[in-house]
Amino acid sequence: MxxxxxxxxxxxxxxxxxxxQDGDVRVWLDFGQSFTMGQDYYTGWLQPRGVNGLGDYFEFNLLPRLPGLYSEDQLMNxxxxxxxxxxxxxxxxxxxxxxxxHIYFLDPRIPVYTGTGTKLFMEAMERTSPYTAYGEHYYQSFRTGDRIEVGPLEIEPVHVDxxxxxxxxxxxxxxxxxxVYTGDLRVHGPKHQMTQEFLEAAEYVEPLAMVSEGTRMELRGRRKNLSEAQVRRGVIEVCNQAEREGKVVFYTHGPRDMDRLRTFSVAAESCGRQIVVTPKTAHLLHRLVEDEQLNLPDPLRDDLVAVYFRRKKSGEYNERDYYLWEREFLDAMVTSKDLRARPMDFLVSLGFTSFTELIDISPEPGSHFIYSMSEPFGEESLEDQVMRNWLDHFGLRYHQLHASGHMSRGELIEAIGRVKPKKLFPIHTENPELFNRFHKKVVIPVLGKRYRV
Ligand SMILES: [Zn+2]
Known part of the structure; x- marks a missing residue:
């Protein structure tokens, strides 16, 4: 079965x-953490203790209690x-x-299969973020075209955008x-052809079942959405305006969205500005250039990219103030002084948690801030209000320019109609029942219940 x-x-x-599960062979498809995990009990700095392993998770049933899954250390308490x-x-x-x-908790002897680029990404995240750890695993990497056999199962990874x-x-x-398992995907991005190839392969096998994401399966789209090319044109427009006014342009986007980074770097180049990134992004870029297909700029070789250094410890940009992985990029350093002196030369990445840098940069009123993420600015969250206060304080003009990482409702309907699975399991969505409107056999999963396919 x-x-x-x-x-x-x-x-x-x-x-x-x-x-x-296929007979007695059992594999996991993804092992991620919910964005809302434990929010009824943990918030802000009140978080599960590392020292208690899975104890602080099991207390509130935040992970399934399955034998033979987790590492010995994690189960200790x-x-x-x-x-x-x-x-x-x-x-x-x-x-x-x-x-x-959540692969962090797994028994290190269970093999973890990832795309080659995914592994590079994970290594860069672990190196540069004190809050990211994936644990020790027996890693195996794959690329499109591979077929991985595990007992009676044969798993074929196909790239998607x-x-x-x-x-x-x-x-x-x-x-x-x-x-067929979709993971997350879109058809309006710069690499949409890859998603088309996946859907074609999915259609070809006439699947018994499809496990489909449904992030944007909603009756009325709440979010303004552009294509990546429209985002690029929007950024260029803002830069051109800033050029006439002699102003600096700031932006923020999802830290792992390399398509967006490329969009900003292409826009910067065409406006004659340098793109200014954090040391963390510089490290990630420098790792990812190993994968030539990604076509990203290398901060160590490409003059288009500068790296913003904050003052640390000594307050004077001394080499020893910075982590070893940051020091590699000191030659590409720009500081708040440079941004103040030559505002028209830069398109600057500035995340919410780095807003204190604005105090040093002291941009001229009327400078620009491009918010390139999905959450609509202006919602009632505290963070939004704080962001608004900072923008108001420094007189920054706000623009939202974003292209989603997911298919729209119409695109989902079209994709599923094309693959024609006999059964459909909607996941990664707040509205699984909406799938009933266009597929005859939708199974809305219940947490922890086993379904025959
Ligand atoms: Zn995703």
């Missing part, structure tokens, strides 16, 4: 953890007894938090027929 059990991504966007691993692999579609983060490089969907051949 072939079955699917959903331990995450159920009636919520993110946290995908899907168990696929729990009632679940450690057992030899009884799962055969974890297949990760892409390096977003909500698809990969999403808001992070090296994203994949899976075509899975089981002993009873084929399954």
């Amino acid at each position: 072939v079955s699917l059990t959903f331990y995450g991504g159920v009636e919520e966007i993110g946290g995908n953890k899907i168990l696929l 729990t009632e679940l007894r450690y057992m030899e691993p009884s799962y055969d692999g974890v297949f990760i579609t892409h390096a977003h938090f909500d698809h990969v983060n 999403h808001s992070i490089p090296a994203a994949y969907g899976f075509i899975i051949h089981t002993s009873e027929g084929s399954l």
